[in-house]
Amino acid sequence: MRAVVYCRVSTKEQTKNLSLPAQKKACIGFCRDQGWKVDRIFVERGESAKTAERTELKQLLSYCREKRGQVEVVVVYSLDRFARNNFAHYALRSLLAQLGVTLRSVSQPIDESPTGKLMEGVLAAVAQFDNDIRAEKTVVGMKEALGRGRWTFQAPLGYRNTRRADGTPTLEPDPENGPLVRKGFEIYASGLQSKNQVLLRLNEEGLRTRRGKPVAPQTWDRVLKNPIYAGRIQMDAWGIEVEADFEPLIEPAIFQRVQGVLAGGRSGQTRHHRNHPDFPLRRFVRCAACDTPLTGSWSRGREGRRYAYYRCPGCANVSMPKEALETRFLELLDRLQPKPEYLAALKASVLEVWHQRRKEVEEFKEVRQKRGNRVEERKQRLVEAFVYQQAIDPDTYRHEMERIRDEEVVTEVELSENRMDELDVEGVLAFAEHVVLNARRLWSEYDPQRRRHLQKVLFPKGLEFDGESFGTPVTCLFFRNLEAQEGAESQMVSPTGFEPVLPA
Amino acid sequence: MLSIDRFRELLGPDCELNDDEIRELRWQIHSLAELVVDIASDTLSTGTMTQDTTRVDGQAEVN
Numbered sequence: 001m002r003a004v005v006y007c008r009v010s011t012k013e014q015t016k017n018l019s020l021p022a023q024k025k026a027c028i029g030f031c032r033d034q035g036w037k038v039d040r041i042f043v044e045r046g047e048s049a050k051t052a053e054r055t056e057l058k059q060l061l062s063y064c065r066e067k068r069g070q071v072e073v074v075v076v077y078s079l080d081r082f083a084r085n086n087f088a089h090y091a092l093r094s095l096l097a098q099l100g101v102t103l104r105s106v107s108q109p110i111d112e113s114p115t116g117k118l119m120e121g122v123l124a125a126v127a128q129f130d131n132d133i134r135a136e137k138t139v140v141g142m143k144e145a146l147g148r149g150r151w152t153f154q155a156p157l158g159y160r161n162t163r164r165a166d167g168t169p170t171l172e173p174d175p176e177n178g179p180l181v182r183k184g185f186e187i188y189a190s191g192l193q194s195k196n197q198v199l200l201r202l203n204e205e206g207l208r209t210r211r212g213k214p215v216a217p218q219t220w221d222r223v224l225k226n227p228i229y230a231g232r233i234q235m236d237a238w239g240i241e242v243e244a245d246f247e248p249l250i251e252p253a254i255f256q257r258v259q260g261v262l263a264g265g266r267s268g269q270t271r272h273h274r275n276h277p278d279f280p281l282r283r284f285v286r287c288a289a290c291d292t293p294l295t296g297s298w299s300r301g302r303e304g305r306r307y308a309y310y311r312c313p314g315c316a317n318v319s320m321p322k323e324a325l326e327t328r329f330l331e332l333l334d335r336l337q338p339k340p341e342y343l344a345a346l347k348a349s350v351l352e353v354w355h356q357r358r359k360e361v362e363e364f365k366e367v368r369q370k371r372g373n374r375v376e377e378r379k380q381r382l383v384e385a386f387v388y389q390q391a392i393d394p395d396t397y398r399h400e401m402e403r404i405r406d407e408e409v410v411t412e413v414e415l416s417e418n419r420m421d422e423l424d425v426e427g428v429l430a431f432a433e434h435v436v437l438n439a440r441r442l443w444s445e446y447d448p449q450r451r452r453h454l455q456k457v458l459f460p461k462g463l464e465f466d467g468e469s470f471g472t473p474v475t476c477l478f479f480r481n482l483e484a485q486e487g488a489e490s491q492m493v494s495p496t497g498f499e500p501v502l503p504a
Numbered sequence: 505m506l507s508i509d510r511f512r513e514l515l516g517p518d519c520e521l522n523d524d525e526i527r528e529l530r531w532q533i534h535s536l537a538e539l540v541v542d543i544a545s546d547t548l549s550t551g552t553m554t555q556d557t558t559r560v561d562g563q564a565e566v567n
Contacts, residue, residue: 432541
């Protein structure tokens with residue numbers, strides 16, 4: 001009779017205490033005593049004990065399938081090496097039985113006799129009982145560890161599992177994903193970009209899951225809500241909320257701000273009431289005293305006159321007429337000058353965006369053109385059916401023709417709205433070079449949505465205002481802040497140094 | 505968006521930015537480029553930019 005041997009240890013620690021060689025030796029000896037030839041030995045090292053999804057076990061099953069009729073018995077040291085719960089045990093036994101293979105244990109008297117079957121059932125149940133006890137002990141241990149602020153699970157995105165000098169498990173920021181997750185929190189906290197926009201950017205910059213894939217929106221949503229990033233472990237199901245014993249990725253204030261943005265629904269870009277067109281700096285400028293984003297609103301004076309004000313809703317340290325704050329903001333924009341060394345990169349990026357848009361427009365037009373052709377065909381068939389074949393009545397004809405005309409009009413409107421082909425790329429490049437020289441004018445002339453977009457590009461971290469002036473801003477790397485770069489004017493391009501080269 | 509290699513090439517060999525700063529700059533310039541193309545699509549096709557030629561310093565621009 002030909003046999004295969006299956007040995008397993010359930011944790012990596014056990015691989016060190018030689019239980020595998022001991023199992024192997026005992027199984028081979030057992031087969032020899034039975035007069036069975038050992039065909040192959042399958043050794044499972046350090047995998048989970050709980051499920052039957054084991055690499056070597058899979059190999060064993062496919063081997064038995066392949067050698068169907070030749071291999072007749074699987075030998076294990078004890079039944080709990082084979083499966084740790086009743087379901088897995090009988091599922092595997094049934095599978096082996098279909099292949100004409102029986103199971104034998106070196107240390108337990110099981111066979112196909114009624115007593116052997118009874119014994120097998122009892123032993124499988126004992127194995128499950130043992131596993132349940134272990135699971136319970138594990139849960140208790142996990143709760144205890146969590147209660148002390150220790151994270152015992154797989155590391156969340158942005159962290160990685162590690163051990164302290166004393167061997168206790170802990171987390172540390174993942175050198176690759178950690179900075180990106182932190183950056184994502186900071187950008188989203190500004191309220192200027194949606195969750196998906198932030199995620200798109202992070203994925204583009206290399207944020208990856210454990211399996212090396214870009215992070216999904218659902219995962220990113222969970223990340224933003226998880227207080228572990230601010231150093232708090234919260235497990236509602238177990239009633240645990242404690243301070244983590246490892247380094248937080250972000251400041252608690254940033255986490256709070258993110259929760260505020262999340263609670264407000266979608267990002268500042270699309271929330272109408274938060275992006276009031278009269279107050280483009282609303283939520284973009286924060287109070288220097290308490291870090292709360294400013295609000296903007298109209299109020300009515302005693303004589304019924306309306307006044308527009310930006311205010312700090314947190315500490316009331318800032319209360320400034322809209323015009324005054326925006327004038328100061330424009331003065332700030334006056335101090336921004338593009339760095340000439342990056343103009344080539346800007347032009348290339350404009351070209352890239354331009355070609356991409358043009359491609360999208362072409363694709364869009366092609367689809368619409370095809371739809372237009374289909375509508376035209378339907379129209380001809382309708383006329384034919386009505387006039388030549390007299391297959392439809394006048395009411396049906398009229399009704400169908402009206403629907404077709406609606407579609408024709410919509411298609412034409414959509415096609416006419418794509419005007420990119422009317423623009424030449426040189427004109428766009430010249431325009432780009434011109435507009436970046438004058439951020440004030442760019443901001444002043446365009447609609448509120450684009451103002452907000454521009455603000456976000458120019459000052460990626462928003463601005464602080466102390467009631468009198470703006471704090472030194474973090475400026476887009478493309479621009480130089482003249483005030484912050486005093487004494488370096490000689491290297492700069494004059495504000496009017498580039499004459500616009502617009503198409504005549 | 506431009507590839508990081510292409511972007512680095514455009515910045516030239518004397519660029520002193522580190523990798524993180526280059527990625528940041530690439531993203532910012534890309535955002536700026538999107539804004540510029542958006543505005544250009546609206547403005548140049550309707551001619552409003554070429555008709556409105558008052559610069560902030562009060563001088564008239566020559567088109």
